[in-house]
Amino acid sequence: MGRLRTITRRSFLVGSAAIAGGVAFGTYAVRQPHANPLAEGLGSGEATFNPWVRISPDRITLITPHADIGQGAVSMQAALIAEEMDLEWGEFDTDFGQPSAAYYNTAMAGEAAPFLSTDHSFGAEATRSAMGAMFKMMGFQGTGGSSSVADSFNKLRAAGATARETLKLAASQRTGVAASELKTEGGAVLLPDGTRLPYTELAAEAAALDPVQDVPLRDPSQWRLVGKPMQRLDVVAKSTGAQLYGIDLKLDSMVHAAVRVSPRRSALVSHDATAAEGMRGVKKIVPVTNGIAVVADNTWRAMTALDQITFEWAPAPYPAEMDGHWAEVGASFTEERLDKEWRNEGDVAAGMDGDGVVEAEYRTPYLAHQPMEPLNAVALVTDEGAEIWTSHQFPRFVQQKVAAVTGHDAGQVVLHNQFGGGSFGHRLEFENITLAAEIANQMRGTPVKLTFSREEDFAQDFPRQISMARGRGRVANGRIETVDLSIASVSSSRSQMGRIGMGVPGPDGQIVAGAWNAPYALPNLRVRGYAVPELAPTSSWRSVGASSNGFYIESFIDELCHAAGTDPMEERIRLCSYDVARKVLEAAAELSGWGSDLGAGRGRGVALVESFGVPVAEVVEVTATDAGIRIDKVCVVADVGTIVDPVNFENHMQGAVVWGLGHAMNCEITYADGMAEQTNFYTHEGMRMHQCPEILVKGLENGIHPKGIGEPPVPPAAPALANAIFAATGQRLREAPFNKFVDFL
Amino acid sequence: MQLTVNGKTYEADVEDDMPLLWVLRDELGLTGVKYGCGIAQCGACTVHIDGMAVRSCQTLAGSLEPGAEITTIEGLGAPDALHAVQQAWVEHQVAQCGYCQSGQIMQAAALLDMNPEPSDEEIDLVMSGNLCRCGTYVRIRAAIHAAADKLKEA
Numbered sequence A: 001m002g003r004l005r006t007i008t009r010r011s012f013l014v015g016s017a018a019i020a021g022g023v024a025f026g027t028y029a030v031r032q033p034h035a036n037p038l039a040e041g042l043g044s045g046e047a048t049f050n051p052w053v054r055i056s057p058d059r060i061t062l063i064t065p066h067a068d069i070g071q072g073a074v075s076m077q078a079a080l081i082a083e084e085m086d087l088e089w090g091e092f093d094t095d096f097g098q099p100s101a102a103y104y105n106t107a108m109a110g111e112a113a114p115f116l117s118t119d120h121s122f123g124a125e126a127t128r129s130a131m132g133a134m135f136k137m138m139g140f141q142g143t144g145g146s147s148s149v150a151d152s153f154n155k156l157r158a159a160g161a162t163a164r165e166t167l168k169l170a171a172s173q174r175t176g177v178a179a180s181e182l183k184t185e186g187g188a189v190l191l192p193d194g195t196r197l198p199y200t201e202l203a204a205e206a207a208a209l210d211p212v213q214d215v216p217l218r219d220p221s222q223w224r225l226v227g228k229p230m231q232r233l234d235v236v237a238k239s240t241g242a243q244l245y246g247i248d249l250k251l252d253s254m255v256h257a258a259v260r261v262s263p264r265r266s267a268l269v270s271h272d273a274t275a276a277e278g279m280r281g282v283k284k285i286v287p288v289t290n291g292i293a294v295v296a297d298n299t300w301r302a303m304t305a306l307d308q309i310t311f312e313w314a315p316a317p318y319p320a321e322m323d324g325h326w327a328e329v330g331a332s333f334t335e336e337r338l339d340k341e342w343r344n345e346g347d348v349a350a351g352m353d354g355d356g357v358v359e360a361e362y363r364t365p366y367l368a369h370q371p372m373e374p375l376n377a378v379a380l381v382t383d384e385g386a387e388i389w390t391s392h393q394f395p396r397f398v399q400q401k402v403a404a405v406t407g408h409d410a411g412q413v414v415l416h417n418q419f420g421g422g423s424f425g426h427r428l429e430f431e432n433i434t435l436a437a438e439i440a441n442q443m444r445g446t447p448v449k450l451t452f453s454r455e456e457d458f459a460q461d462f463p464r465q466i467s468m469a470r471g472r473g474r475v476a477n478g479r480i481e482t483v484d485l486s487i488a489s490v491s492s493s494r495s496q497m498g499r500i501g502m503g504v505p506g507p508d509g510q511i512v513a514g515a516w517n518a519p520y521a522l523p524n525l526r527v528r529g530y531a532v533p534e535l536a537p538t539s540s541w542r543s544v545g546a547s548s549n550g551f552y553i554e555s556f557i558d559e560l561c562h563a564a565g566t567d568p569m570e571e572r573i574r575l576c577s578y579d580v581a582r583k584v585l586e587a588a589a590e591l592s593g594w595g596s597d598l599g600a601g602r603g604r605g606v607a608l609v610e611s612f613g614v615p616v617a618e619v620v621e622v623t624a625t626d627a628g629i630r631i632d633k634v635c636v637v638a639d640v641g642t643i644v645d646p647v648n649f650e651n652h653m654q655g656a657v658v659w660g661l662g663h664a665m666n667c668e669i670t671y672a673d674g675m676a677e678q679t680n681f682y683t684h685e686g687m688r689m690h691q692c693p694e695i696l697v698k699g700l701e702n703g704i705h706p707k708g709i710g711e712p713p714v715p716p717a718a719p720a721l722a723n724a725i726f727a728a729t730g731q732r733l734r735e736a737p738f739n740k741f742v743d744f745l
Numbered sequence B: 001m002q003l004t005v006n007g008k009t010y011e012a013d014v015e016d017d018m019p020l021l022w023v024l025r026d027e028l029g030l031t032g033v034k035y036g037c038g039i040a041q042c043g044a045c046t047v048h049i050d051g052m053a054v055r056s057c058q059t060l061a062g063s064l065e066p067g068a069e070i071t072t073i074e075g076l077g078a079p080d081a082l083h084a085v086q087q088a089w090v091e092h093q094v095a096q097c098g099y100c101q102s103g104q105i106m107q108a109a110a111l112l113d114m115n116p117e118p119s120d121e122e123i124d125l126v127m128s129g130n131l132c133r134c135g136t137y138v139r140i141r142a143a144i145h146a147a148a149d150k151l152k153e154a
């Protein structure tokens, strides 16, 4: 810990990102907990024991600070607290809480540490822990990197246990019965004679006590909720139209806004709004950064009037046409642009000597996020402060971004976080929020709801990185001997962090994520990342770098298996050096009936990718019909250490497979005249139901730490499909989207 | 103009060319119906008009026949009185983000009305206009079969 004292702003490297710390700090500061944000504004008779539990005389509220963007984070967090607190499932309220340093993420930092999962050396563990300390000091509250379960698993159970024991202590003081004689169940303390003292009735007395700390957590054999199928708290609301999203909110005297901002991320040169002025319902036409907003009494009227405005935009700050983008990527495999050599085992140069050398080049395109709920935000700015209603994964940055627009302090910005209608990385950016704040700031006192049209959402979407990979390898004696993989990618991390004012001075681990950490032991293996200078600005897209790099390494391994004449599954199992990952492969082989004869025109492909600490293997089965490729079945196996909810786990495994397959098959964002050519779902839809195969899911729990499942099943989907198509047809796909080369049913 | 939505009569002062979607959401406050694309590409805005599933983003207010019965997700069932399709959706825990699911459920209910025992192929055909970016299709298929069974028993 001593070293951390010398760390200053902008100098601390978190894998791929330097996180601004602001101050040097020592052990004492790191140990100090952040203040409990619930302590302020506690009513009479209300108790809080930690930042996650508030008990009032009439209700129990669990604070679930991780954003819920469809992944079920609210239910997951509530289940962990309720498990130790002995609450009946659903017999409590949940609340996202206010942004606070107390909700710093304890897992995101460790995951960003550039060490293999198998590396538990002193250096690796010390770095992980140092990074965790850094995130704590910063109070870095964030949802992302599939880290919510890992962050919450011990912390929230401990929060529940502390609350339970403090309530027992209150009951003990009231009744004179020793706390050790008391039990808890269904939100109440039980006396030995069977009397129930509901927690809500004990709140006032418990509030006066120092919370009982360091309560041992229960053994998994005692769990009632965790690991059992549970009904997500939001599932009824989401099946009846009752769930409100940000886009549905309505405040008194609220107005509706639509916006058009340069689709080239450039300045607005001129515009003519004459035709829009005076249209029915239009209240105001106001300038915003690089664009114009129309404020009206109804969303449609605002959008319709906006369509009447003509705009002239400055040229894009990046190549106007795709050729320019690809040329830059292709020119980046140079010494000067070498970001880092991430892995170098054996002797790659010597390992290329002789016959059996295989070479291949791959590429993956820009992709849009486009969750089903178009981005939106409600903003109310007054002289005293600002309020924002929207769904976001970085709540404290929302405060800073809004404050920068309105001139308030970040502490004067209140964020009412909302359930999000999907994200996939989209809610890590701020354009909808700063634009809403800009408009509301010009109409202080009036709440403004800004809704992006789908077209505006596509135009403003910071896409997934584009990248290329060059593989050279050699096979001998029926085995893979040597793999040398070079990946050149724009850095979505640098692009994204730059927009929140942070630099990434060191190498970007996402340029090679999913490839450099492939759990294989080869005689000779090298993985190098090359940083392509910023082209179109990019951002994190579900599974980030691994979404491209998993395709590269697992396609290339497959090519080498075929060149060696060895079975792609058996060779992977033989090479796999991480037993948690090997068991995942073996389970996928069994689940899929790997090795059984499928008949002519059919084929299976396998891929194994580890991302966010979770190894996932997928086996895709396809049939080549006269009309095109049909995906018949996918078997997907993952190891997240501990599965909190098997139903939600299965749903997300299936959804991530659909996401990974659908985009690899059908989607790309391309630029022409400096603008994204895809403007709505008909040119970028992912997958529709008629293409969706049967998807069999299996979860293993051999890993040591509980991990998240939101992203890890995405990366193996594309290579498993490409490998299956090769097995069925002999056609090797080295570039996505695949529908440029084959038809799909 | 007058509209009948979920059995209730509403008065709305709107242009003829305002899509029903926005009349329902912004004028009548029925926000269960969702805006996803505005151009008949996603199905999030699906409602029933006289029992038929339609895309409300493509249905102009002025095109509604007088007396047309509009049903939104709010009128199909309620949290304490679920429609068979909604029951199946809850039991199969279909929703992830849930944003597409109003439209999926309305489309599925209309499908089962016309075809009480659809095959997987028939489900795919009718449901492929409803996009789910979270990828819940496997569960939607299973839930439709389960809802079909429930409706048969009822």
Ligand code: FES
Pocket: B034, B035, B036, B037, B038, B039, B040, B041, B042, B043, B044, B045, B046, B055, B056, B057, B058
């Ligand atoms: S909003 Fe009507 S189909 Fe998408």
Ligand code: FES
Pocket: A070, A372, A421, A422, B094, B095, B096, B097, B098, B099, B100, B101, B131, B132, B133, B134, B135, B136
């Ligand atoms: S559940 Fe999120 S779009 Fe369907």
